[in-house]
Amino acid sequence: MRRGKKGNNVNDIFGMTKEELQESLAPYRVPGYRAGQIAEWMYQKGAKTFDSMTNLPRGLRDALAQDLLIGRPEIRDRLDSRDGKTTKFLLEYRDGTAVETVLMRQPYGNSICVSTQAGCSMGCIFCASTLHGRARDLSQGEILAQAVTIQDMLKEETPGGKVDTVVLMGSGEPLMNYDAVVGFLHLVHEPYTLGLGYRNITLSTSGIVPNIYRLADEGIPVSLSVSLHAPEQELRSKIMPINRRYPLADVVRAAGAYADKTGRRVTYEYILIDHLNDGAKQAEELVHLLKGQLASVNLIPINPVPERSLMRPSKSRIDWFEQFLLRHHLTVTVRREMGTDIQAACGQLRNKHLRENK
Numbered sequence: 271m272r273r274g275k276k277g278n279n280v281n282d283i284f285g286m287t288k289e290e291l292q293e294s295l296a297p298y299r300v301p302g303y304r305a306g307q308i309a310e311w312m313y314q315k316g317a318k319t320f321d322s323m324t325n326l327p328r329g330l331r332d333a334l335a336q337d338l339l340i341g342r343p344e345i346r347d348r349l350d351s352r353d354g355k356t357t358k359f360l361l362e363y364r365d366g367t368a369v370e371t372v373l374m375r376q377p378y379g380n381s382i383c384v385s386t387q388a389g390c391s392m393g394c395i396f397c398a399s400t401l402h403g404r405a406r407d408l409s410q411g412e413i414l415a416q417a418v419t420i421q422d423m424l425k426e427e428t429p430g431g432k433v434d435t436v437v438l439m440g441s442g443e444p445l446m447n448y449d450a451v452v453g454f455l456h457l458v459h460e461p462y463t464l465g466l467g468y469r470n471i472t473l474s475t476s477g478i479v480p481n482i483y484r485l486a487d488e489g490i491p492v493s494l495s496v497s498l499h500a501p502e503q504e505l506r507s508k509i510m511p512i513n514r515r516y517p518l519a520d521v522v523r524a525a526g527a528y529a530d531k532t533g534r535r536v537t538y539e540y541i542l543i544d545h546l547n548d549g550a551k552q553a554e555e556l557v558h559l560l561k562g563q564l565a566s567v568n569l570i571p572i573n574p575v576p577e578r579s580l581m582r583p584s585k586s587r588i589d590w591f592e593q594f595l596l597r598h599h600l601t602v603t604v605r606r607e608m609g610t611d612i613q614a615a616c617g618q619l620r621n622k623h624l625r626e627n628k
């Protein structure tokens with residue numbers, strides 16, 4: 271199977287920009303507006319075949335169907351939380367690669383969490399996505415397809431249903447798949463796809479320092495979220511091995527530069543793990559590290575990983591940690607429980623799928 275420069279099959283047009291579509295249509299000698307019509311069908315009207323694009327001439331539809339394809343993933347599995355607010359999807363691409371995408375119905379709108387790689391090679395100790403390593407990077411079209419698939423489903427559920435915010439926080443390290451991710455950010459912003467404002471997009475990174483600086487220069491002011499999880503070098507390296515390559519101090523400096531350049535507040539994600547990073551020492555170090563930064567801290571009580579003895583702190587420990595940071599004037603939120611009953615931690619549904627397909 272030949273692959274194009276952006277990772278998708280060369281005859282797969284899903285994930286192309288309107289300009290790229292125009293180039294692909296050149297051999298068919300059609301007017302320029304056909305590219306816009308096809309983009310609209312693919313990205314906004316749920317078309318999976320050329321045959322359903324009823325405002326294209328029949329002959330053109332047949333010719334396109336012979337040469338090109340619209341590579342959309344299939345929904346292979348779906349889990350709904352008991353409260354109906356969170357749905358986790360397992361999507362399978364044409365080559366059999368499967369990834370997870372999560373829909374969270376929040377009071378402020380529909381938020382989706384997309385994957386940027388199948389699996390992950392970063393090795394964070396609390397994360398199920400990394401247990402089997404990284405299978406491959408996703409193309410910009412494959413990342414966009416997750417958003418389009420969920421938006422199509424929301425439209426079917428309710429007229430006008432749509433995706434309101436996107437977080438790149440599923441499996442994979444977005445800044446290790448840089449070109450496809452930046453391509454996706456541009457594409458999902460286009461009015462002929464989801465037309466999302468950059469402020470409604472959050473990219474979460476484990477701290478790939480050079481690419482944080484690169485992203486700051488792209489002119490696309492998405493919100494940046496940094497997985498911190500520990501306030502000092504040794505403990506962070508134990509929780510996130512990538513910290514040996516990009517040390518904590520460099521990560522915080524790069525995030526500060528991102529905030530300065532884009533004017534966007536950086537969020538530091540901090541998974542609270544019982545008696546590992548939730549003590550008074552860590553709270554003090556965290557305050558010291560972030561004081562004076564344009565930043566907020568998002569505390570996330572861990573989804574327990576009993577195999578690794580990583581347990582959730584008691585409510586009183588979580589409350590104490592939060593109050594300590596508040597008393598020292600950090601902006602803090604504690605993530606609301608969403609979808610614990612459907613294992614919302616990334617990678618768990620995909621791992622089940624891998625086990626079953628062995």
Ligand code: SF4
Nearest residue numbers: 390392394397400442
């Ligand atoms: S938390 Fe993110 S970066 Fe770390 S292993 Fe999981 S998917 Fe990769």
